[in-house]
Amino acid sequence: MSSANLTREETAARSAGITVRDIRVELDIRQAPDPQVGGFGSTTTLRFDATTDATWIDFIGEVRAVTVNGDDRPVVYDGARIAISGLQASNTVVIDGIGLYSRSGEGLHRFVDPVDGETYLYTQYEPADSRRVMACFEQPDMKASYTFVVHAPAGWHVLSNQSSIRVAEQGEAQTVEFAPTLPLSSYITAVAAGPYHRVDAEWTRGDQMVALGVLCRPSLAEFLEADEIIQVTRQGLDFFTDAFAFPYPWGKYDQIFVPEYNLGAMENPGLVTFTEAYLSRGAATDAQRGSRANTILHEMAHMWFGDLVTMRWWDDLWLKESFADYMGSHASFAATRFTDAWERFAANRKAWAYQQDQLPTTHPIVADITDLEAAKLNFDGITYAKGASVLKQLVAFVGEERFFEGARRYFAAHAFGNTTLDDLLVQLEDVSGRDVRAWSRAWLETSGMSTLWIEDAGDERVLVQSDPRPHRLRVGLYDLDGGALVRRESVEVDIADERTPIRVQDADLVLINDDDLTYAKARLDARSVDAVEQGLSTLDPLPRALAWSALWNAARDGELPIKRYLAIVAAHAAAEENMGLLAGVIANAAYSIGHYLPEPERSAQRAGWLETTWAALNGAAPGSDAQLSWARAFAAASAFDSSRAGEARGVLDGRGPEGLRIDPDLRWTLLTALATTGQASAADIDAELERDATASGRTAAVRARAAAPSRSARAAAWDAAWDDESLTNDHLSTTIDGVRAGGRRDLIEDRDADYFARILGAWSTRSIELARRLVVGLFPASDDLTMVDAWLAENTDAPGALRRLVIEQRDHLARELRVRALQAQLA
Template sequence: PPMSTYITAVVAGPYHLVESSWSRGDLTVDLGVLCRASLAQYLDADAIVEITEQGLDFFAEHFGYPYPWGKYDQVFVPEYNLGAMENPGCVTFTESYVFRGAATAAQYQGRANTILHEMAHMWFGDLVTMKWWDDLWLKESFADYMGSLVSAEATEFTDAWVAFANRRKAWAYLQDQLPTTHPVVADIVDLEAAKLNFDGITYAKGASVLKQLVAYVGRDAFFEGARRYFRAHAFGNTTLDDLLTELSATSGRDLTGWARAWLQTTGVSTLTLEPAGSDGFEIVQSDPRPHRLAVGQYDFDESGNLVRRYRIEVDLEQRRTRVDLADAPLTLLNDDDLTYAKIRLDTRSLATVEESLDRITDPLARGLVWSALWNATRDAELLATRYVTMAQRFAPAESNLALLGSVQTNVATAIEHYLPEAARSGYRRAWLDSAWAALHAADPGSGAQLAWARTVAAAAVYDDARAADIRAVLDGAAPPPEGLALDPDLRWSLWLALAATGHADAADLDGELTRDDTGSGRTAHLRALAARPAADVKATAWTAILTDRSLSNEHLDATIAGFRAGGRRDLTARYDTDYFAAIRGVWDERSIEIARRIVVGLFPDTDTVALADGWLDAHPDAPGALRRLVLEQRDHLARDLRAQLVNRP
């Protein structure tokens, strides 16, 4: 069948292949799952095929257009630039989705989401393709939405919307607050701009907006509109208007105003709850847009759990909207996560969750609270120390591993970016101690135990209080916690911690490479070597990053990560001016993917934005894509510095 040129792929190599098939009615689709031979022992092809069949069943039922590409291979590819790519009938994935050891439920859920995301592209993107990159959302937003929807409704991962609310939307909120944000329907002037538009707006904000659209037009009208869209435009190109025409016809709603408000504007509203006199409340939104959202009120039951006692749906149009609410221990705006907006907790609600966050029984509500706390921390409206303290108290009890992973990552960001440098040492030690205690308290063999083991390794990159204990486990002098499997990836993360804190040398790392002399092991070995805290090591890594054209994608990433490991500004600050002197040449001389990794990965954590501002002022003629990356990194740094001012003792 006709195929868009940008989804042409050639995959070659001595791949290991597992074959299966899927049938529905008269249609049979041959299925293949492939990885390189050295990963074959780790390939859980049966689980991948199961998700694939569940997805094909869902799309066959809801899209009303037979799978159009004959066969369906899924190939896990080494050295991949992307997470995955929807080549028709031959989807390619990063091989990090082939787990070399134990994996958490959140990892399996994330992989299922990606499998279903790419499968949705067989229709949204491959069968019907946007005319130009302005309408990239016509494929990516839909695929992102479908990944969570189908996970929740057709697979074992029924809580997929929890991860979406806490992870995907966090990405969107971050991107939408940058100076380079853009509408979901973007103005793409060249292919470099198109490359950088595969971002949190196009994916996660677009998917969030679609979730709201489905609630607005109705599920049946949405899918009937999609079916008409496929039939009308199969193997053709479309624009926004083509889709809105079909959805307007099936829903009976004129979607022009909706599209203008949500697809053609930028920014994210912040919703707060304020008292309105003595007999009610008002919802105040910072950047008025039309919202349909739910407000939930939670109170303690006889067991001491926080459960929802009252729920009301509200249409917001203006800056202030009065709502009929009584006072309650916890009032949650955007309950059920129906709209796209940051929420703030009112004073009483914040006090409640600060004491009883773990008593919220519904994981989606709990996730929305964690999200609200993190957004307030990023915006320097909640002290980072307060967030870290709540995480130390409540994260060990968090049962949803997607939420747990987000909180663990956020704590590290809060400590390393939002606390002043002088305050970090004590919180690094306290977080490592908390993670160490949670690791040993977790159920043996559980996903939580594995998550805390990884967090210990990540925290130990910055603090060496547990270096002797970690060394004893790696050397076999002490057993790991009961039930914890020391798979190759976990061992390397622990060696990285020892290397970054000066407790492992090149001979130690060479010994571990002998134990795991694989492609993945060589990459981890390179990262750990570059992490050692010595000036000559950093100089060697810096030179390799900028001049060694033989470094593959993964080896370049590993060298950059090692160079930055441990936040050792005493060793890396000397390269700040060299960075800004080099990046224009890097952009001109290297591929866009390699250049992007260097420009983003090496951006210095200085205590001022002056160097970035100086470069931007001196290079007004730099390629737009390069200026965008520098502007974004400068904005992240400025946010860090604002937070550090607020968080000074």
């Protein structure tokens, strides 16, 4: 095992013998604008107590010198760990090193904006990349007070977790020293620097004032929507301050939108980082803004769940992510104008959890994470969406006020410390009086999900569940009245056994888990599917979301014919008023055609789907969010069928439906679709790039060029993805997208063997983030599982995280083959 892959056991032993007091980090980024300079100075002073003679300090870079308690020591370094010996009860260790600027989004990422030629830096560490910037104890249970000192070009904004306490100008450079932090884990420390655009505001509550900042690159300033971001931030701080009865503890609250970001966002206290994808370049639906608000509130919840109280090791990652995911939706609904958060959660967020939980690699919410590579892959649908879904059930189980009171006691008891599952259960059990430990065993410490359905058993009806768990839920009874589905009654039910008699009367639609209180796949009976087929769009938003979800689960499980699913989408999607739901339905419909239909049937269905999108686009109200959503769907569908290429070109040239907002991103989607079907040339791409010579435009051009429908173009893109290590994280992803564009497997199927020959080498030589993109993005979508099974059999000793990815991709493919084979039987 690589020394970079820290294990749970060795880090637990280290923290048992080392108690960190404070860490001072001095970074020299004065030469960052010079592309010939690949590294930056990093000097770290660590003060700690020890009950052991020796330990190691984590760092990935070049180590120039090591000093222990004033004595120069030989550098004993294996590329990831610096060995330290001869420790005393109290120690001061100084590590002088050079870190490398990143283009993968890990560590200190350096980006040059082609619009202004300026350099922009930011850090991203979770779970273990702070060691790429500073020497540290890279584990969450070794908290310390951090002081950052940054030498940077003059005129730059320089930011960290705390406010600056000293700024000294020295000609063309400046030195910025920040106030010491409260105790933090290394992975949530942060630095950002560059000539960013900044908007200032503040939030006040009583005698507490928090300075707010919102930042982005100047070339995106016109799209920042700072007023709305600040409003949501203030609403969130109001909500969480009251809900948690613990004042925001981190001083200031900066939020920065950064380029080439691997995540949605990261909860660094006092300096939250977001992907620039949340800044739409000219056109956005309200659902997109709602998603951004949800993420702002998700990260804000982390200021308490994760930053104030932190899991001891990555087994309990859920102690922050599940809670933040739940709180993002809860606070959106309770405190902002985005009151449809739970509808979007039910239809879309939970779909991620359902998919992940049916893989052979599924795991309990409280997972067994043995090392850092496993931790990296556990930022998944179980830890986030299933965990949030289960917490929603916990709130129903103990009551909302008791749940929040338990959280308040948890923060008070463990502020600035580290916890495990039991620390939370103690508080919830004390405040609720309910058997929360039994609930935890059923929900947090097991894997998989229940499927619920109703059966007639003689004179009674029985609610049946596979994989039994305790559920508190409601069963909604809906009648068709003039073509509309109207709820007659909602029956509250507590179940724990495999079969539970329930008093449910006859109804046209029986909607199990009405109000979405629990986490389970709820099946619709045949009569209910018929009713939904007639009146789906007449349901209220939450039951409509649940119906859409039930239909999709049945389709991908091979119980509902894909053609019937697509017919229901064609009949009702154009009437869908919730843009968050519509986005999910559009994505699922397109995916089902390309993955769940037998190959001979795809062309006709792709043509039909293209016509559906075109008709819905032309039928939508001018300038509406629906019109924009359907324009995007039409552009995406045009990559698979060229029969509307003339209309796609017309939209691109401004001859689309009245009121349609054609922003640069929509233009690129249309042009890439035309390029994918051979209806646009390299000259067209060059002309569009000249029109949009931004970073986003250059990234889109990479995709468009790679998507050309020829074996030579796809082969060149394939080889570049594996071999060209100069590709940034974003350019690698778009190259992979181009390779797969238009579902043209016929252009790349001769590369299947090459994939399996390359993945082990890529895993050992590329960062885990980039290697993961290659392993997942280029997995062969063959009709034969032979090659993947052979690789798994021959590589039993491959890294566990790599095997997990391959096993998951195999399972997705096996499901596709299984569902395709069932279509003739279901017809």
